[in-house]
Amino acid sequence: DAGITQSPRYKITETGRQVTLMCHQTWSHSYMFWYRQDLGHGLRLIYYSAAADITDKGEVPDGYVVSRSKTENFPLTLESATRSQTSVYFCASRNGQVGNEQFFGPGTRLTVL
Amino acid sequence: GESVGLHLPTLSVQEGDNSIINCAYSNSASDYFIWYKQESGKGPQFIIDIRSNMDKRQGQRVTVLLNKTVKHLSLQIAATQPGDSAVYFCAENGLSGGSYIPTFGRGTSLIVHP
Numbered sequence: 001d002a003g004i005t006q007s008p009r010y011k012i013t014e015t016g017r018q019v020t021l022m023c024h025q026t027w028s029h030s031y032m033f034w035y036r037q038d039l040g041h042g043l044r045l046i047y048y049s050a051a052a053d054i055t056d057k058g059e060v061p062d063g064y065v066v067s068r069s070k071t072e073n074f075p076l077t078l079e080s081a082t083r084s085q086t087s088v089y090f091c092a093s094r095n096g097q098v099g100n101e102q103f104f105g106p107g108t109r110l111t112v113l
Numbered sequence: 114g115e116s117v118g119l120h121l122p123t124l125s126v127q128e129g130d131n132s133i134i135n136c137a138y139s140n141s142a143s144d145y146f147i148w149y150k151q152e153s154g155k156g157p158q159f160i161i162d163i164r165s166n167m168d169k170r171q172g173q174r175v176t177v178l179l180n181k182t183v184k185h186l187s188l189q190i191a192a193t194q195p196g197d198s199a200v201y202f203c204a205e206n207g208l209s210g211g212s213y214i215p216t217f218g219r220g221t222s223l224i225v226h227p
Contacts, residue, residue, distance in 0.1 A: 050212055098213060106156050
């Protein structure tokens with residue numbers, strides 16, 4: 001399917017476990033982003049990537065790891081999940097460096113018990 | 114009216130009215146501004162954008178106004194419809210390390226009453 005997809009859509013895990021959220025886009029957009037969305041905070045940037053093998057920290061990177069070995073995939077890993085990482089996670093992509101529109105995935109709702 | 118605090122600011126309007134959603138941004142060097150609409154359970158969707166060398170841009174039923182002097186952005190929706198009910202976010206894009214990186218506002222919840 002064309003577009004940007006995220007998996008899983010829902011995930012429940014326990015404190016201390018490792019969790020990986022997947023993001024895949026079919027447009028070959030150079031930029032990809034990970035956000036978390038919490039009530040009262042809006043969307044906060046975790047990590048972004050300007051191209052394959054190039055990643056950079058956003059506003060709230062602690063506790064998260066990303067990689068981008070292929071242009072179309074941008075997985076986000078929580079190495080040791082904590083309750084404070086319970087959130088809705090959105091992946092987005094953008095075509096190019098210029099600050100034009102991002103295309104968002106449907107989100108992953110993560111609950112850490 | 115609007116309410117502030119831990120909850121999102123909320124704007125309630127009647128169907129057919131015009132809606133104005135406001136946003137204050139922080140970085141005077143931001144060059145691109147974008148409005149997104151987020152419906153319940155979905156990811157944000159692009160509505161309209163404006164560059165810093167413009168002060169007004171119109172789309173279909175929407176207008177964005179940019180006031181750089183006071184760092185203020187507004188989204189006007191004409192003839193608001195129930196389908197416009199959603200959370201609206203503004204995003205400013207400023208250069209960071211050679212990339213335009215977006216910063217999102219908290220969002221405003223628009224409720225349209227039929």
